Amino acid sequence: MGIMRIGKAELRVLDLEESVNYYTNIIGLEEVGRSAGRVYLKAWDEFDHHSLVLQEADSPGLDHFAFKVRNESDLEYYERKIEQFGCTLKRVSKGTRLAEGEAIRFTLPTGHQMELYHDIEHLGKKTGTLNPHPWPDEMKGIAPHRLDHVLLIGDDVKTVTRLFTEALEMFQSERIMTLDGEDMVGSFMHAQNGKAHDIAFIKGPDNKLHHAAFKVETWFDVLQAADRLARYDVPIEVTPTRHAMTRAETIYFFDPSGNRNEAYSGGYITYPDSPTITWTEDKIAHGIFYHRKEMIESFVNALT
Ligand SMILES: O=C/C=C/C=C(\O)C(=O)O
Numbered sequence: 001m002g003i004m005r006i007g008k009a010e011l012r013v014l015d016l017e018e019s020v021n022y023y024t025n026i027i028g029l030e031e032v033g034r035s036a037g038r039v040y041l042k043a044w045d046e047f048d049h050h051s052l053v054l055q056e057a058d059s060p061g062l063d064h065f066a067f068k069v070r071n072e073s074d075l076e077y078y079e080r081k082i083e084q085f086g087c088t089l090k091r092v093s094k095g096t097r098l099a100e101g102e103a104i105r106f107t108l109p110t111g112h113q114m115e116l117y118h119d120i121e122h123l124g125k126k127t128g129t130l131n132p133h134p135w136p137d138e139m140k141g142i143a144p145h146r147l148d149h150v151l152l153i154g155d156d157v158k159t160v161t162r163l164f165t166e167a168l169e170m171f172q173s174e175r176i177m178t179l180d181g182e183d184m185v186g187s188f189m190h191a192q193n194g195k196a197h198d199i200a201f202i203k204g205p206d207n208k209l210h211h212a213a214f215k216v217e218t219w220f221d222v223l224q225a226a227d228r229l230a231r232y233d234v235p236i237e238v239t240p241t242r243h244a245m246t247r248a249e250t251i252y253f254f255d256p257s258g259n260r261n262e263a264y265s266g267g268y269i270t271y272p273d274s275p276t277i278t279w280t281e282d283k284i285a286h287g288i289f290y291h292r293k294e295m296i297e298s299f300v301n302a303l304t
């Protein structure tokens with residue numbers, strides 16, 4: 001089981017310094033480096049060099065996201081399986097991005113760019129690994145534990161799910177099916193890491209980002225995130241609420257470029273033999289917004 005977790009996302013942002021200020025002072029990530037117009041950031045509870053990369057661009061959105069594999073040899077193993085599946089693939093050479101080694105980059109059936117990587121500089125956590133305290137001394141903003149997942153929008157949810165479950169040997173925790181059971185309009189998938197999801201797809205226009213989510217500890221941390229976002233006039237799309245899908249607590253809001261973010265706590269544990277949960281399309285609003293049970297227009301249309 002070589003694929004461990006989603007490890008990185010590279011976002012396109014309109015104003016780099018404004019975005020760095022938002023992701024460091026409001027979200028509470030740490031800037032760990034800059035190179036070639038990109039800014040590299042990590043969350044306090046992550047040990048690799050970075051999990052979020054910001055690059056300035058004319059339009060917002062997701063440049064790519066990347067999953068970390070256990071061993072360098074896994075790259076070649078999955079390279080063959082991805083090519084057999086039929087995706088076009090190339091190697092990204094070591095040093096293309098700060099602190100990163102070689103990666104493989106391929107285009108998903110939904111048009112998104114995905115990478116697999118192994119080699120990234122180890123920075124460690126400020127809490128260390130010897131008699132550690134539970135929290136670092138200095139924390140800013142929402143201070144999430146980690147980049148938790150991305151939700152992407154694309155048309156062929158069924159095929160991209162087959163790529164993840166067959167070629168990448170990952171697991172599907174939840175799926176959303178049309179009422180006639182014929183088509184899949186939503187899919188939540190995870191590596192063998194116990195998470196409810198590392199990535200999800202919802203049917204819509206290809207190659208779009210719906211949100212990048214950061215993990216906070218508890219429901220109270222979601223409330224406190226809402227307080228901080230309100231304090232700094234960050235546009236909040238959905239105030240703290242419950243997901244029945246993944247059974248998490250959530251809040252959605254937008255970064256300065258219009259990329260949707262989520263502060264996400266809870267979520268059930270998964271195992272390789274966990275049965276896949278099925279939602280019927282008529283229950284989507286109830287599944288996502290468990291209390292209000294109504295869809296929000298921007299939630300469907302505000303994509304980057
Ligand atoms: O858009 C549909 C579902 C969203 C669910 C989540 O963002 C989540 O479970 O983190």
Ligand SMILES: [Fe+2]
Pocket residue numbers: 149151211213262264
């Ligand atoms: Fe989410």
